[in-house]
Amino acid sequence: MTSEIENFIRRLPKAELHLHLEGTILPTTLVELSARHDGRALTLREAEALYQFRDFTGFIEAFKAVTRRLRDPEDYELAAWRMMQRLAAQGVVHAEVYISVGVIYMWRKHDPACFEPIFAGLERARERAARELNLSLYWIFDAVRHFSVAEAERVFRKAAEMRAAYPSVIAIGLGGDERLAGSAAFHALYTNAAQAGLRLTNHAGETTGPEAIWEALAIGxxxxxxxxxxxxxxxxxxxxxxxxxxxxxxxSSNVRTGVCASFTGHPLRRCFDRGLLVTINSDDPAFFASDLANEYLLAHTQQGFSGDELRQLAANSIRASFLPEAAKANWLDRIETTVA
Ligand SMILES: [Zn+2]
Structure with missing residues (x-):
C-alpha cells in the first residue's frame, strides 16, 4: 500500500539532475540487449549477478558490462524510452541526463561517424517523451576524466558542434575515476565549452577529498x-x-559504492541545513536498486525530512536545473501549491 508521504512525493513536480542513461538499464533490459548482440545471451540470473558489486571498482566493472551491450541506435532508443517512462511515473517533470559519449567513442575506436545515428535514436525517445509523457529532457555529454584530455576534448567539441543544432544538448560533464584524474587539466576545455554556450557540470568529491571540489570550481x-x-x-x-x-x-549511490557508510550518516542533511543548494538524485538507479522517488522517501525516513523540506528539495532541483527562467517559475509555482 502506498503511504501518504509516497503519494505526496510522486505528486511533487521535481527534476532529476544527476542520472546516467547507462545506469538506468535494468537487468531485464540488459538480457534483451544481450539477446541482440551476444553469441550466447545472458540469462536473467547472470544479468542480475552483474549488479551485485561490493565496491566502487566492482561498480565500474558492472557499468562497463552494460555499456558494452549498447551498440545500435535502437539500443539507445530503447534504453532512453524505458528510462523516461520510469521518470514520468515518479512525477519527474524534467531531467538532465548524462550520456557517456567518451565511452561510446572508445568502444568505436573514435569513428567520427559513430555518434550521430546513436544521438538520433536518443532524440526519438526524447521527442516521444515530450509528446506522450509531458517530460522535458536535456542531454549532458560526459567525458571519462581518466582516459585523457585529448579524448575529453573530442567529446566536448562534439557537444559544442551539436549544441548549435540541438537545443537539447545543454551541458558537458566529467565522470570516471577521480582517484586517477582531477579537473585542473581540463580548464581550457571547460572555458571553450562555456564559450560555445554549454553549461558546465563536474563529478567531484565522490571518492576524493574537498580539494577535488575546489579544483572543479576553479575550472568553472x-x-x-x-x-x-x-x-x-x-x-x-x-x-x-x-x-x-x-x-x-x-x-544511495554513495552508500552502495561504499564511499558513505549509511544513508542516515550522509551529509545531505547537514548540507541542506546549512542552506546550500542541495539536490538529491539517483545517479545509476538500476545499479543501486533505487530511483528518485525512493531517494526522497529515504530522505524522509532516514534523515527526517518533513513534507515542507521535501518540497524545498524539489524546488532546489528546479532552481539548479538548466531550464529557462520562465519554465522554472512555472514549476516552482506548481511545487508551492502541491498539497502534502
Ligand atoms: Zn554520476
Missing part, C-alpha cells in the same frame, strides 16, 4: 556531482553557499 564548474566530501571543509561550504553552486547529491 557550475554544478558539482556528488560533492560528498564538501562537508569536511567549512571554508568550501561557505564558498559553495556564497556562489550558490548546486550540489547534485546521490545518497
Amino acid at each position: 564548474s557550475e554544478r558539482i556531482g556528488h560533492a560528498l566530501s564538501a562537508i569536511q571543509d567549512p571554508v568550501l561550504i561557505e564558498e559553495l553557499k556564497q556562489r550558490n553552486i548546486a550540489m547534485e547529491m546521490n545518497p
Whole structure:
C-alpha cells in the first residue's frame, strides 16, 4: 500500500539532475540487449549477478558490462524510452541526463561517424517523451576524466558542434575515476565549452577529498556531482553557499559504492541545513536498486525530512536545473501549491 508521504512525493513536480542513461538499464533490459548482440545471451540470473558489486571498482566493472551491450541506435532508443517512462511515473517533470559519449567513442575506436545515428535514436525517445509523457529532457555529454584530455576534448567539441543544432544538448560533464584524474587539466576545455554556450557540470568529491571540489570550481564548474566530501571543509561550504553552486547529491549511490557508510550518516542533511543548494538524485538507479522517488522517501525516513523540506528539495532541483527562467517559475509555482 502506498503511504501518504509516497503519494505526496510522486505528486511533487521535481527534476532529476544527476542520472546516467547507462545506469538506468535494468537487468531485464540488459538480457534483451544481450539477446541482440551476444553469441550466447545472458540469462536473467547472470544479468542480475552483474549488479551485485561490493565496491566502487566492482561498480565500474558492472557499468562497463552494460555499456558494452549498447551498440545500435535502437539500443539507445530503447534504453532512453524505458528510462523516461520510469521518470514520468515518479512525477519527474524534467531531467538532465548524462550520456557517456567518451565511452561510446572508445568502444568505436573514435569513428567520427559513430555518434550521430546513436544521438538520433536518443532524440526519438526524447521527442516521444515530450509528446506522450509531458517530460522535458536535456542531454549532458560526459567525458571519462581518466582516459585523457585529448579524448575529453573530442567529446566536448562534439557537444559544442551539436549544441548549435540541438537545443537539447545543454551541458558537458566529467565522470570516471577521480582517484586517477582531477579537473585542473581540463580548464581550457571547460572555458571553450562555456564559450560555445554549454553549461558546465563536474563529478567531484565522490571518492576524493574537498580539494577535488575546489579544483572543479576553479575550472568553472557550475554544478558539482556528488560533492560528498564538501562537508569536511567549512571554508568550501561557505564558498559553495556564497556562489550558490548546486550540489547534485546521490545518497544511495554513495552508500552502495561504499564511499558513505549509511544513508542516515550522509551529509545531505547537514548540507541542506546549512542552506546550500542541495539536490538529491539517483545517479545509476538500476545499479543501486533505487530511483528518485525512493531517494526522497529515504530522505524522509532516514534523515527526517518533513513534507515542507521535501518540497524545498524539489524546488532546489528546479532552481539548479538548466531550464529557462520562465519554465522554472512555472514549476516552482506548481511545487508551492502541491498539497502534502
Ligand atoms: Zn554520476
